Amino acid sequence: MSAAAVSGRAGFGRQLAVALRFALREMRGGLKGFYIFLACIALGTAAIAGVNSLSQSITGAIEGQGRELLAGDIRFEIDNREATQEERAFLDTLGTVSVNSGLRSMARLPDGSNQALVELKSVDDAYPLYGKVETTPPAETVQALVGSRDGGFGAVAAPLLLDRLGLKTGDVLMLGKARLVISAALDREPDAVSDGFGFAPRLMISREALAASGLVQTGSLVEHTYKIRLRPGESAAEARRLAEEKFPAAGWSIRTSSNAAPALTANVTRFSQFLTLVGLTALIVGGVGVANAVRAYIDSKRAVIATFKCLGAPASVVLMIYLIQILAIALIGIAIGLVLGAIIPYAAAQFLAGTLPVPEGFSLYPGALGLAALFGITTALAFAILPLGRARRIPATALFREQGLDGFRLPPWRYLTAAVLLLVLLCGLAIFTAYDRRISTIFLAAVAGSFVVLRLVAFGVAWLARRSPAIASTPLRLAIGNIHRPGALTPSVVLSLGLGLTLLVTIALIDGNLRRQLTGSLAERAPNFFFVDIQGSEVEGFRTLLSEALPEGKIIEVPMLRGRIIAFNGVDVASLNVPPAGQWVLRGDRGITYAKNLPENSTLAEGSWWPADYSGEPLVSFSEQEGRELGLKIGDTVTVNVLGRNITAKIANFRTVEWESLSINFVMVFSPNTFAGAPHAWLATIIDPTATAPQEAEALRRITNAYPTITSVRVKDALDIVNQLVAQLATAIRAAASVALAASVLVLAGALAAGNRARIHDAVILKTLGATRQTLIRAFSYEYAILGASTAIFALAAGGVAAWFVVSQIMELPSTFLPDVALTTLLVALVMTVGIGLIGTWRVLGQKAGPVLREP
Known part of the structure; x- marks a missing residue:
């Protein structure tokens, strides 16, 4: 070196x-x-x-x-059918098996005076394999609560269900054809998170009670889960590999305790x-x-x-x-x-x-x-x-x-x-x-663009102030001069407030548009009810009864099956790199249907519809947006598992689907010959904007009493639940956004504090020349108000564009600019700039002239 x-x-x-x-x-x-x-x-x-x-x-x-959340080491889920003898025999070789079945159904009072939608869960003697079900009053085992009773079966209900129907322990509840006796209130079930979010309160019963209810019929939307506590030395990964190898067409969803709640x-x-x-x-x-x-x-x-x-x-x-x-x-x-x-x-x-x-x-x-x-x-x-x-x-x-x-x-x-x-x-x-790196990139690009635009806004405000005509008002003239002079606070104030206010405006507009959709136009356009698990033999009588109850309503009925997408063009979807926006289509089973004609709430985007009497190879119509996100094109093949059978169909066309209408919509609509002879149920809706709450309640009561195995979902109740979730999420997001706004306030305060030295000198000179404190206060107030209004205008424009992009392009909902948000933003900006500005400069106005003028 x-x-x-x-x-x-x-x-x-x-x-x-x-x-x-x-x-x-x-x-x-x-x-x-x-x-x-x-x-x-x-x-x-x-x-x-x-x-x-x-x-x-x-x-x-x-x-x-994971084990407690899954209530097992490994979980096999099969929709709309139970495991075959061969499949069940294989599962038994893995360890101790607990069988649960879940579905939505209607529970009603014995006299039929009231009813409620429930998330039903039937359990066997082995449940739960891990964890503990907590109830009031407590019990050592679930079976002690859901076993047979005099004249019926025991049941454990969520407190919300008891409140809705006015029930207490010992009261009787009807479920389908089964008579239930409430034995306890459900406080906690270990696998609630892994079972997924429900729109209704939980009702837990035995497997025997479910069989007696008559709810499980051909085409019923039932999820059968087989939770297994593996034998010592058994590996969940190896068990999964063997299951996929031995039963490639089983169509079951397999989840291990290491991934108990992927959603x-x-x-x-x-x-x-x-x-x-x-x-x-x-x-x-x-x-x-x-x-x-x-x-x-x-x-x-x-x-x-x-x-x-x-x-x-x-x-x-x-x-x-x-x-x-x-x-x-x-x-x-x-x-x-x-x-x-x-x-x-x-x-x-x-x-x-x-x-x-x-x-x-x-x-x-x-x-x-x-x-x-x-x-x-x-x-x-x-x-x-x-x-x-x-x-x-x-x-x-x-x-x-x-x-x-x-x-x-x-x-x-x-x-x-x-x-x-x-x-x-x-x-x-x-x-x-x-x-999601794409969203992060867009977000950061927007922040960078906002910085550039905010600098331009600051430059523009200073440029306009510099070229403004002479004004007679001394305070206003001083304020305009302060905006464009060397060392002005304009760039710092505009930058510090701009991003924070823009973020708040964006979130407020998104939240406002979502609430408007849920409680306004969407609720008005949405169906009154969804009816699920209608058997083919019940369709005619159901239609007649519903028409009598709501004569002005429009009834739409479609056949419905459940299927899981397992391959595109013969390639297993598990091995595909699917963008986050399209992953939901592949997660779990999807509702599917068949139709001779193009559904009325869809429009053909590409390709052609099959003839009404088509009898060739299976064809499928795919939702355009989801198809593009999955990288599909006309002529590609989609393999779905339905009732344990793999069916491959060619994509004949893409449809534009109006998901926001909440009407009956499907990602996939198949040609009728695809499911010829396959057992299935029906799905129906009724749309009657003129129906009153008592009319809806009467229609629901009549349908539930006449067809206890049909599940009725009141859309307004579901929207209320979604609205509550949106409110909770919005609260969390607003709390996070307030951090950015707090940072903006700190930066604003810092910018004002940094400029106080020059302000003190200016104020002393002006006071020496005869300016009063009132004149200076008005001058500073005008300056801060102009800067605050300029920043608020930018925040409204930028936040409005950002909210429009999220609502209309990502959520695909109508986006509307909300004047109340604009007014609130303007007031917040003015209060922050004028209030914090005057607080920071109050000390400036009280400075004595002598010490400042003697400074070198």
């Missing part, structure tokens, strides 16, 4: 030691001027750490409690991704505060920097001194954020316990905390390096002349390059760690 290299390394080491010594010496005075910096970094880091820690805690609990896990991951992006937005907004804080701090150290340079300190040493300080303060903020983020899962668990699987006690999630720390330090450096680079270019003479950082050219190219690389790293981290 050359002597020059050794000397260079030694020189750098000495410079670093000197810089570290001076940096620590300057920091002895405290963190004054960096409180906003600390808060911004801590807030964004806490949001990302908390969201990801909570997500990992839930998914980890699902994995750790819940996926939804938690998606939701946490969105909240992480919101937290990242807060961190990026806070980055503006970081830049402002660094800029103001460097500006306050002008004399110190000038002294360093005059005494011969290299610019690199000066840079290292303040870079060390900024890194130290950033690490303090990150540490605060990580502590808060680590606490969030524990606090949230107190509210989520009983609803979602959460771990007991306090746990740390190093991966989530490490990711948040990486986001925090990258953001701090990305936004701090440019003010440091600009300070390096300032000569000592300029610093002694009390010139700030304004008016000097851009920092050296290596600082610009470093800032760009750090921002690219930040975006890369967000995209690489995302569940």
Whole structure:
């Protein structure tokens, strides 16, 4: 190694030691001027750490409690049929088997005066294999509660069902043809999460009671699950492999305890991704505060920097001194954020316990905390390096002349390059760690575009202020001058508020449009009822009775089967890389039908419909959007498993389906000859916008009493449940968005604090020249109001476009701009800018003239 290299390394080491010594010496005075910096970094880091820690805690609990959540080591689900003797014999070889059956049905009072939809679950003597069913009053076994009773069978009901029907323990309930006696209230079932979300309260009965009810008939929509506690030494993965190898056409869905609730896990991951992006937005907004804080701090150290340079300190040493300080303060903020983020899962668990699987006690999630720390330090450096680079270019003479950082050219190219690389790293981290990278990319592109547009908005407002005509009002003239003068607050205020308000507007408009759809136009256009499990022999009588009950209603009936897509073009779907948007089509069984003619609520998008008397190879019509998401085209083949048989059909056409109408719609409609002779039930709806609540209740009572095995779903009740879920999600999302808004408020406060030095000088000069405090207050109020209104206009425009894209393009629902959201946003912006601005400048107006005018 050359002597020059050794000397260079030694020189750098000495410079670093000197810089570290001076940096620590300057920091002895405290963190004054960096409180906003600390808060911004801590807030964004806490949001990302908390969201990801909570997500990992839930998914980890699902994995750790997999056996209890699944109530078995491995689970086989078959829809619409029970396992054959050969299949059951194979399952018995694996270990202890517990058989459950689930379906939706109507439970009614013995006199037929009231009824309710229930999520029915029949269990056998072995249930549950893992975990425990908790009831009131408690019992040692489920069988003690659901076994035979005098004149009927026992049943365990969810408290909600008891409340709806006014029942208590010991009362009688009718289910189909079976008489049930309520033996206990259901508090908790171990496998509720893995069984999936239900639109109705749970009713648990025995297998014998289900058989006596007569609900399981040809074509009934029943899910039969076989949960197995494996023999010692047996592997769930090996059992799954053997099952798929021996029974390739069984059509069963197999799930192991390591993946007990895949839908819940996926939804938690998606939701946490969105909240992480919101937290990242807060961190990026806070980055503006970081830049402002660094800029103001460097500006306050002008004399110190000038002294360093005059005494011969290299610019690199000066840079290292303040870079060390900024890194130290950033690490303090990150540490605060990580502590808060680590606490969030524990606090949230107190509210989520009983609803979602959460771990007991306090746990740390190093991966989530490490990711948040990486986001925090990258953001701090990305936004701090440019003010440091600009300070390096300032000569000592300029610093002694009390010139700030304004008016000097851009920092050296290596600082610009470093800032760009750090921002690219930040975006890369967000995209690489995302569940759906496409959405993350769009989100980050939107944030970057918003930054650019906000800078243009700030420039435009300053340009208009500069070219505004002379105004007689002194306060207004002063306000306009403050907007466009050198060192104006315009860019900082517009940037700090713009992203936070835009995010709030977007979420508020999406939430408002969803609620409007659920409670307004969608509820008005939706059918009154869905009727499921109508047997072929019941169709005529059902139609007559329903027409008498609701004579103005339009009845639509279609045949319905259940099938699982297992292959496209002969390739197993499990081996395909399916985009997230299309995965729901392949998850579990799908309702399918056949039809001679094109369904009336669909339009042909591509291809041609088959003749009414078609008798060739099986054909299928696929929903256009879902088909495109799955990469299908006309002529491709789809293999579905129906009732244990694999049926392959060629795609003849694509249909545009109006899913938002809530009418009877199917992803796949087959040619009639495909299922010739196959047993199936019917599905029906009735649409009568004029029907009153008493008329609907009477129609439901008559149908339930005449056909107790037909399941009736009142659409308005289902919409109410969905509306409650939307409200809960919206609350969580708004809480996350408020973090971004809080970051905006901090940045706004920091920007105003950074400008106070110039404001004090201006206010003293104006007061010396005769300006009153009232004049200055009005001038500042006008300035903040103009900036707030400008930012609100941008937020409304950008948020409106973003909400329209999400609602109309992703959710495919009608999107409407909501004036109340616009008014609320404008008021929030004005209150924040004027209120915080005046609070920050009140001290400015009280400054005495003497000390300020005597400053050098």
